Amino acid sequence: GQNIDQPTEMTATEGAIVQINCTYQTSGFNGLFWYQQHAGEAPTFLSYNVLDGLEEKGRFSSFLSRSKGYSYLLLKELQMKDSASYLCAVSAANQAGTALIFGKGTTLSVSS
């Protein structure tokens, strides 16, 4: 079956670094996406990994290990506005077209 796991909640303080892990088991793999979703708003794209390794984009980085079915999103220099839900999503080869399979999301709370 298709399964994506990520922690339900995480907390951190301003200026800190936080790593949000995601493990997946899917029938086929085309790529892994991370989205950010603030309460009551639409998910917005953060990053995309298809090859193993680290992709860095400003304060956010995303890592992928296909052999381990594992990814993480790294957030540096945390700011209050980073408080949001972070969604891990996989594009699986046998999923309809390129529709994404989403995890349930990790709610990150950043405090001062």
Next chain:
Amino acid sequence: GAGVSQSPSNKVTEKGKDVELRCDPISGHTALYWYRQSLGQGLEFLIYFQGNSAPDKSGLPSDRFSAERTGGSVSTLTIQRTQQEDSAVYLCASSLEEGLETQYFGPGTRLLVL
């Protein structure tokens, strides 16, 4: 606007009524997706349109759910004889074309079935 738009933003209906949810994708995007997000659950894929091809309906939870896409642009998701378990946020996304293109999401329609 340049983004995906959806209407209505909120919808309250009574059990057994039909509802229609609308999605306007980003201009020029050929792929359009509908997802459902229930409280405490991840986004659940419902249906996918790509250009003029027949839609993939494999994610629709029951035959009460249907969707159309007219002229390769605007899409309507229809839920007939709504049930309380249909209460959720319905999100629409579009991407430039099929493939590993980034999907851009609309703000969603919050549906509450009483």
